[in-house]
Amino acid sequence: MGYKVVVAGATGNVGREMLNILDERQFPVDEIAVLASRRSQGTEVSFGDKTLKIKDIEQFDWTGWDIALFAIGSDATKIHAPKAAAAGCVVIDNSSLYRYDPDIPLIVPEVNPDAIHGYAKKNIIANPNCSTAQMVVALKPLHDRARIKRVVVSTYQSVSGAGKDGMDELWDQTKGMYVPGQEKPAKKFQKQIAFNVIPQIDVFMEDGSTKEEWKMVVETKKIVDPAIKVSATCVRVPVFVGHSESINIEFEDFLDEDEARDILREAPGIMVVDKREPGGYTTPVECVGEYATYISRIRQDGTVENGLNLWCVSDNLRKGAALNAVQIAELLGNKVLKKG
Template structure:
């Protein structure tokens, strides 16, 4: 049995990755609709190796009869069209921030809290978490089960693709321009991104944190455990694809690096590469196009009782967006639809 599927935001970086992932994982599809804004109508997007699909106008599309919608058009657009699709009977897997903290909308990472999908029918919407949250909670899950996490301090190193294609283009243009002595003109970012790092992702809030940092705090509580205390510093780095995170964890109970390594290695979706030698760890350049969350640099923190530090890397377009959404769709198809 196949499903009628629509991808909203099909011409964007995440939308294209969703269509690629659906094809690669052979999701059972009888009919595929690629939807975007009116300016993209008539263009084509790839679905698998041998098929191109014409883009249709999202504003004119009738969702009646559609089973699943994978949505990544931006929060404002999703706020309007995801409920419309849900009212027509489709189950919407929404990749934007708009619905994540809605108490009636499950916020799901299948390896971590697939059981939350049982509540999908309240709104017919399931939220895909923030990309930096996804890879972190996949790594935290087995450690939390082993020794109970009290507090997390995380610093992120987030690639430009997290801000979309125009942001990636700006990194490329600035890098090339610096070599030929052209002036740097930031447009997508607040400061120069080439050969620089920017400790500012999303808007600032009244307490001094950015909204990206706030997302990591509140989403972790909703997905994993409301008792976990978490503080984040989110940084944009001059990398095209792949987010990295330096995570320091304080536990309620003792945990050794060896126990942590064993628990992480047994967790679905994680690949541990942790050799205390040159090249014995994973960097963003090596994770691009890959499905797993990679964990390296597992070591004790001697400055606190029951402390541990780890390095976590993942493709933010893949596991941080498209793959996680498709895995949600696969779980819904297997257990609920």
């Protein structure tokens, strides 16, 4: 016996990826509904070897559905998630709307699976920010061994994190560089993204950080440990898919780089590719379509007493969004609902 599953926002990048991953991982689906706004009603999307037609989310009856994966942004989620939850459908939300609500669990299954039981307070579970998700997968096993005091992270985030419009803008601007008269001004991003990097993701806050950077700080504390200090600089780069992060970690206790490498090799959700030779590391191009979070460049940081540096890469549409949401659904099914 399986589940009645809804994917809301099924026409977007993340929604389509949710459908792909549900099929790839053979999630026990008895019935599936795909939703989007009214303008997309009737649009067809693929689920395995099936073709599904989009239904209007405004008219959808949530009664009798078990799990809903939401990828529709905060504004629409604010309207529809409470309706689904009130009807008994557990919402797994990819937006930022509920991440900081103390009554709603924020979950990365490899890191804090036991938080799943908190779903019952509001029938909603939050999916973390894409840049946070891959980082905490790397931090947790090291934290368990040596207690992390402080993290300094610089991100190199792909344009797919800004949705289809971001990917289109990079493509159009890149083509425009080579075709006279086809230059495309910045629209989705604050400045030209082609052949450039932009040290701003989301809006600026009063202290000079951006909201993306603030999210990494707050979410890491909620998911891993509130005692960890985090300093983040988030940068948009001209890569279509795949987020990269340079992470500097300061521990309470000494942790040798070789031991750290062994710990990470054994940790769930991680693939270590770390050879000290040209090309002996993973880049975003190589992680696209993969489930794992890739760790490379593990090395001691001699500038602090107990420090390590590492390089972390993951497919942001998968581990940073759709995969993590499906993993939460699997966790919910295995630990709580137990139908599949």
